[in-house]
Amino acid sequence: MPVSSLTGTDEATLVALSRGRDARAYSELVRRYEGKIFRLAQHITQNREDAEDVLQETFMRAYEHLDQFQGASKFYTWIVRIAVNQALMKLRRRKSDKSVSLDETIDTGEDTVVREIAAWDEDPEQRFSREELHGLLDSAVQSLDPLYRSVFVLRDIDDLSTEETAEALGLSVPAVKSRLLRARLQLREKLTRFFKRKGDDAFAYL
Amino acid sequence: MTPLLTCKDFLKDLNDYLDESLGAELRARIEQHITECPNCWVIADTTRRTIQIYKGMDPYPIPSDVESRLMQALEKKMAAKQR
Numbered sequence: 446m447p448v449s450s451l452t453g454t455d456e457a458t459l460v461a462l463s464r465g466r467d468a469r470a471y472s473e474l475v476r477r478y479e480g481k482i483f484r485l486a487q488h489i490t491q492n493r494e495d496a497e498d499v500l501q502e503t504f505m506r507a508y509e510h511l512d513q514f515q516g517a518s519k520f521y522t523w524i525v526r527i528a529v530n531q532a533l534m535k536l537r538r539r540k541s542d543k544s545v546s547l548d549e550t551i552d553t554g555e556d557t558v559v560r561e562i563a564a565w566d567e568d569p570e571q572r573f574s575r576e577e578l579h580g581l582l583d584s585a586v587q588s589l590d591p592l593y594r595s596v597f598v599l600r601d602i603d604d605l606s607t608e609e610t611a612e613a614l615g616l617s618v619p620a621v622k623s624r625l626l627r628a629r630l631q632l633r634e635k636l637t638r639f640f641k642r643k644g645d646d647a648f649a650y651l
Numbered sequence: 652m653t654p655l656l657t658c659k660d661f662l663k664d665l666n667d668y669l670d671e672s673l674g675a676e677l678r679a680r681i682e683q684h685i686t687e688c689p690n691c692w693v694i695a696d697t698t699r700r701t702i703q704i705y706k707g708m709d710p711y712p713i714p715s716d717v718e719s720r721l722m723q724a725l726e727k728k729m730a731a732k733q734r
Protein backbone atom coordinates (compact mmCIF):
# COMPACT_ATOMS: atom_id res chain seq x y z
CA MET A 446 0.00 0.00 0.00
CA PRO A 447 1.53 3.33 -1.02
CA VAL A 448 1.93 5.87 1.79
CA SER A 449 -0.29 8.41 0.08
CA SER A 450 -3.35 6.16 0.32
CA LEU A 451 -3.43 6.73 4.09
CA THR A 452 -3.56 10.51 4.02
CA GLY A 453 -7.37 10.63 3.94
CA THR A 454 -7.87 7.75 6.38
CA ASP A 455 -9.78 8.59 9.55
CA GLU A 456 -8.01 8.58 12.84
CA ALA A 457 -9.79 5.61 14.44
CA THR A 458 -8.75 3.39 11.55
CA LEU A 459 -5.14 4.58 11.74
CA VAL A 460 -5.06 3.87 15.48
CA ALA A 461 -6.52 0.38 14.96
CA LEU A 462 -3.98 -0.37 12.23
CA SER A 463 -1.15 0.98 14.39
CA ARG A 464 -2.21 -1.29 17.24
CA GLY A 465 -1.73 -4.16 14.84
CA ARG A 466 1.83 -2.83 14.37
CA ASP A 467 1.23 -1.29 10.97
CA ALA A 468 4.26 0.98 10.63
CA ARG A 469 2.79 3.02 7.77
CA ALA A 470 -0.40 3.77 9.66
CA TYR A 471 1.55 4.90 12.69
CA SER A 472 3.86 7.07 10.59
CA GLU A 473 0.78 8.77 9.18
CA LEU A 474 -0.53 9.45 12.70
CA VAL A 475 2.86 10.88 13.65
CA ARG A 476 2.90 13.12 10.61
CA ARG A 477 -0.48 14.57 11.56
CA TYR A 478 0.62 15.66 15.01
CA GLU A 479 4.41 16.00 15.07
CA GLY A 480 4.33 19.74 14.35
CA LYS A 481 1.88 20.48 17.14
CA ILE A 482 3.70 18.28 19.64
CA PHE A 483 7.03 19.87 18.76
CA ARG A 484 5.61 23.36 19.18
CA LEU A 485 3.99 22.43 22.50
CA ALA A 486 7.26 20.88 23.71
CA GLN A 487 9.15 24.02 22.72
CA HIS A 488 6.66 26.19 24.54
CA ILE A 489 6.99 24.18 27.74
CA THR A 490 10.73 23.42 27.75
CA GLN A 491 11.78 26.69 26.07
CA ASN A 492 14.67 24.80 24.57
CA ARG A 493 14.92 23.26 21.12
CA GLU A 494 17.06 20.28 22.08
CA ASP A 495 14.80 19.31 24.94
CA ALA A 496 11.80 19.78 22.71
CA GLU A 497 13.25 17.36 20.17
CA ASP A 498 13.86 14.78 22.89
CA VAL A 499 10.30 15.23 24.11
CA LEU A 500 8.99 14.81 20.57
CA GLN A 501 10.83 11.52 20.07
CA GLU A 502 10.03 10.14 23.51
CA THR A 503 6.35 11.00 23.10
CA PHE A 504 5.88 9.10 19.86
CA MET A 505 8.05 6.19 21.03
CA ARG A 506 6.06 5.81 24.23
CA ALA A 507 2.76 6.22 22.48
CA TYR A 508 3.67 3.40 20.10
CA GLU A 509 4.68 1.16 22.97
CA HIS A 510 1.55 1.84 24.97
CA LEU A 511 -1.02 2.05 22.20
CA ASP A 512 -3.00 -0.75 23.82
CA GLN A 513 -3.60 1.57 26.80
CA PHE A 514 -5.20 4.22 24.63
CA GLN A 515 -8.94 4.32 25.20
CA GLY A 516 -10.88 5.22 22.11
CA ALA A 517 -13.08 7.45 24.29
CA SER A 518 -10.69 10.40 24.02
CA LYS A 519 -9.03 11.82 20.97
CA PHE A 520 -5.64 10.40 20.06
CA TYR A 521 -4.19 13.90 20.14
CA THR A 522 -5.41 14.51 23.72
CA TRP A 523 -3.77 11.26 24.76
CA ILE A 524 -0.37 12.03 23.22
CA VAL A 525 -0.48 15.59 24.52
CA ARG A 526 -0.69 14.18 28.00
CA ILE A 527 2.40 12.05 27.37
CA ALA A 528 4.23 15.02 25.85
CA VAL A 529 3.36 17.37 28.71
CA ASN A 530 4.63 14.87 31.27
CA GLN A 531 7.86 14.37 29.36
CA ALA A 532 8.34 18.10 28.96
CA LEU A 533 7.77 18.81 32.64
CA MET A 534 10.26 16.10 33.55
CA LYS A 535 12.84 17.83 31.37
CA LEU A 536 12.12 21.17 32.97
CA ARG A 537 12.49 19.73 36.44
CA ARG A 538 15.72 18.02 35.58
CA ARG A 539 17.22 21.07 33.97
CA LYS A 540 16.20 23.53 36.61
CA SER A 541 16.34 20.97 39.42
CA ASP A 542 13.30 22.88 40.48
CA LYS A 543 10.72 20.84 42.31
CA SER A 544 8.19 23.61 42.05
CA VAL A 545 7.59 22.95 38.37
CA SER A 546 4.43 20.94 38.39
CA LEU A 547 0.95 21.09 37.02
CA ASP A 548 -0.52 20.17 40.38
CA GLU A 549 -3.50 22.19 41.39
CA THR A 550 -2.48 25.08 43.55
CA ILE A 551 -4.62 27.29 45.70
CA ASP A 552 -6.28 29.94 43.62
CA THR A 553 -5.63 33.24 45.31
CA GLY A 554 -7.12 35.26 42.48
CA GLU A 555 -4.27 37.73 42.78
CA ASP A 556 -3.15 37.47 39.17
CA THR A 557 -6.53 38.39 37.78
CA VAL A 558 -5.95 41.99 38.83
CA VAL A 559 -5.77 44.07 35.68
CA ARG A 560 -3.10 46.72 35.88
CA GLU A 561 -2.95 48.31 32.50
CA ILE A 562 -5.76 49.39 30.26
CA ALA A 563 -5.28 51.12 26.93
CA ALA A 564 -7.17 50.78 23.69
CA TRP A 565 -5.33 49.23 20.77
CA ASP A 566 -4.77 50.59 17.31
CA GLU A 567 -7.12 49.46 14.55
CA ASP A 568 -4.52 47.12 13.01
CA PRO A 569 -1.56 47.16 15.38
CA GLU A 570 0.00 44.07 13.77
CA GLN A 571 0.70 46.16 10.67
CA ARG A 572 3.40 48.02 12.54
CA PHE A 573 5.54 44.90 12.67
CA SER A 574 7.07 42.57 10.12
CA ARG A 575 6.00 38.91 10.17
CA GLU A 576 9.23 37.94 11.92
CA GLU A 577 8.92 40.70 14.48
CA LEU A 578 5.32 39.77 15.16
CA HIS A 579 6.17 36.08 15.56
CA GLY A 580 9.01 36.92 17.90
CA LEU A 581 6.86 39.24 19.93
CA LEU A 582 3.97 36.79 20.26
CA ASP A 583 6.29 33.92 21.15
CA SER A 584 8.19 35.81 23.78
CA ALA A 585 4.94 36.96 25.37
CA VAL A 586 3.83 33.32 25.71
CA GLN A 587 7.28 32.28 26.94
CA SER A 588 7.15 34.83 29.71
CA LEU A 589 4.05 33.20 31.20
CA ASP A 590 4.35 30.83 34.10
CA PRO A 591 4.59 27.22 32.76
CA LEU A 592 1.22 26.38 34.30
CA TYR A 593 -0.58 29.12 32.44
CA ARG A 594 1.48 28.62 29.32
CA SER A 595 0.46 24.98 28.88
CA VAL A 596 -3.21 25.80 29.34
CA PHE A 597 -3.09 28.74 26.93
CA VAL A 598 -1.22 26.82 24.21
CA LEU A 599 -3.60 23.88 24.31
CA ARG A 600 -6.79 25.87 24.62
CA ASP A 601 -6.16 28.90 22.41
CA ILE A 602 -3.42 27.89 19.99
CA ASP A 603 -4.20 24.19 19.55
CA ASP A 604 -7.94 24.73 19.87
CA LEU A 605 -8.64 21.94 22.36
CA SER A 606 -11.87 22.24 24.35
CA THR A 607 -11.75 23.07 28.05
CA GLU A 608 -12.55 19.45 28.89
CA GLU A 609 -9.86 18.09 26.56
CA THR A 610 -7.30 20.50 28.00
CA ALA A 611 -8.24 19.38 31.51
CA GLU A 612 -7.83 15.76 30.51
CA ALA A 613 -4.51 16.31 28.76
CA LEU A 614 -3.03 18.19 31.69
CA GLY A 615 -4.64 16.12 34.41
CA LEU A 616 -6.37 19.20 35.82
CA SER A 617 -9.94 19.88 36.85
CA VAL A 618 -12.15 21.96 34.55
CA PRO A 619 -12.32 24.89 37.03
CA ALA A 620 -8.51 24.88 37.29
CA VAL A 621 -8.21 25.07 33.50
CA LYS A 622 -10.72 27.91 33.39
CA SER A 623 -9.02 30.03 36.03
CA ARG A 624 -5.58 29.49 34.49
CA LEU A 625 -6.84 30.31 31.04
CA LEU A 626 -8.32 33.57 32.28
CA ARG A 627 -5.05 34.59 33.90
CA ALA A 628 -3.03 33.58 30.86
CA ARG A 629 -5.28 35.56 28.54
CA LEU A 630 -5.23 38.63 30.77
CA GLN A 631 -1.47 38.51 31.20
CA LEU A 632 -0.91 38.17 27.47
CA ARG A 633 -3.35 40.97 26.78
CA GLU A 634 -1.35 43.17 29.08
CA LYS A 635 1.97 42.22 27.50
CA LEU A 636 0.69 42.85 24.00
CA THR A 637 -0.84 46.16 25.06
CA ARG A 638 2.67 47.52 25.47
CA PHE A 639 3.23 47.04 21.74
CA PHE A 640 -0.24 47.49 20.32
CA LYS A 641 -1.72 50.40 22.22
CA ARG A 642 -2.88 53.41 20.34
CA LYS A 643 -0.19 56.03 20.11
CA GLY A 644 -0.68 58.87 22.50
CA ASP A 645 -3.02 56.90 24.75
CA ASP A 646 -1.49 56.47 28.12
CA ALA A 647 -2.35 53.50 30.17
CA PHE A 648 -4.34 54.32 33.24
CA ALA A 649 -4.85 52.28 36.35
CA TYR A 650 -7.93 50.11 36.66
CA LEU A 651 -10.44 51.30 39.27
CA MET B 652 -34.71 44.08 38.55
CA THR B 653 -31.45 42.16 38.56
CA PRO B 654 -28.59 44.10 40.12
CA LEU B 655 -26.06 45.61 37.77
CA LEU B 656 -22.86 43.74 37.08
CA THR B 657 -19.74 44.99 38.77
CA CYS B 658 -16.38 45.09 36.99
CA LYS B 659 -15.38 42.11 39.10
CA ASP B 660 -18.37 40.11 37.89
CA PHE B 661 -17.47 41.05 34.38
CA LEU B 662 -13.91 39.72 34.74
CA LYS B 663 -15.18 36.50 36.24
CA ASP B 664 -17.37 35.84 33.21
CA LEU B 665 -15.00 37.25 30.59
CA ASN B 666 -13.76 33.85 29.37
CA ASP B 667 -17.21 32.41 28.90
CA TYR B 668 -18.30 35.63 27.24
CA LEU B 669 -15.40 35.52 24.76
CA ASP B 670 -15.86 31.78 24.17
CA GLU B 671 -19.55 32.41 23.54
CA SER B 672 -20.60 29.88 26.13
CA LEU B 673 -22.81 32.16 28.22
CA GLY B 674 -26.57 32.04 28.48
CA ALA B 675 -28.48 34.82 26.70
CA GLU B 676 -29.41 36.66 29.88
CA LEU B 677 -25.92 36.90 31.35
CA ARG B 678 -24.54 37.73 27.94
CA ALA B 679 -26.95 40.66 27.64
CA ARG B 680 -25.94 41.92 31.09
CA ILE B 681 -22.27 41.79 30.12
CA GLU B 682 -22.94 43.64 26.91
CA GLN B 683 -24.86 46.22 28.88
CA HIS B 684 -21.92 46.60 31.27
CA ILE B 685 -19.35 47.12 28.54
CA THR B 686 -21.38 49.78 26.82
CA GLU B 687 -21.39 51.72 30.09
CA CYS B 688 -17.91 50.93 31.40
CA PRO B 689 -15.09 52.03 29.06
CA ASN B 690 -12.43 50.11 31.00
CA CYS B 691 -14.20 46.81 30.71
CA TRP B 692 -14.94 47.51 27.05
CA VAL B 693 -11.20 47.90 26.43
CA ILE B 694 -10.45 44.70 28.33
CA ALA B 695 -13.06 42.71 26.41
CA ASP B 696 -11.90 44.13 23.07
CA THR B 697 -8.17 43.68 23.59
CA THR B 698 -8.50 40.23 25.17
CA ARG B 699 -10.63 39.08 22.25
CA ARG B 700 -8.02 40.41 19.83
CA THR B 701 -5.21 38.77 21.79
CA ILE B 702 -6.90 35.39 21.33
CA GLN B 703 -7.60 36.08 17.64
CA ILE B 704 -3.98 37.01 16.96
CA TYR B 705 -2.71 33.79 18.47
CA LYS B 706 -5.30 31.65 16.75
CA GLY B 707 -4.43 33.27 13.43
CA MET B 708 -0.70 32.61 13.75
CA ASP B 709 0.50 30.38 10.91
CA PRO B 710 1.74 27.13 12.35
CA TYR B 711 5.43 26.98 11.73
CA PRO B 712 6.21 23.64 10.15
CA ILE B 713 8.44 21.20 11.97
CA PRO B 714 12.07 21.65 10.84
CA SER B 715 12.95 18.93 8.34
CA ASP B 716 16.04 17.76 10.24
CA VAL B 717 13.97 17.31 13.40
CA GLU B 718 11.35 15.36 11.47
CA SER B 719 13.82 13.07 9.75
CA ARG B 720 15.53 12.21 13.05
CA LEU B 721 12.14 11.44 14.55
CA MET B 722 11.18 9.17 11.68
CA GLN B 723 14.52 7.37 11.82
CA ALA B 724 14.16 6.70 15.53
CA LEU B 725 10.61 5.46 15.05
CA GLU B 726 11.47 3.21 12.14
CA LYS B 727 14.08 1.50 14.28
CA LYS B 728 11.60 1.06 17.07
CA MET B 729 8.82 -0.21 14.86
CA ALA B 730 11.11 -2.66 13.09
CA ALA B 731 12.20 -4.06 16.45
CA LYS B 732 8.60 -4.43 17.60
CA GLN B 733 7.55 -6.29 14.49
CA ARG B 734 9.98 -9.13 15.03
Ligand SMILES: [Zn+2]
Pocket residue numbers: 657658661684688690691692
Ligand atom coordinates in the same frame (compact mmCIF):
# COMPACT_ATOMS: atom_id res chain seq x y z
ZN1 LIG C 1 -16.45 47.57 34.29
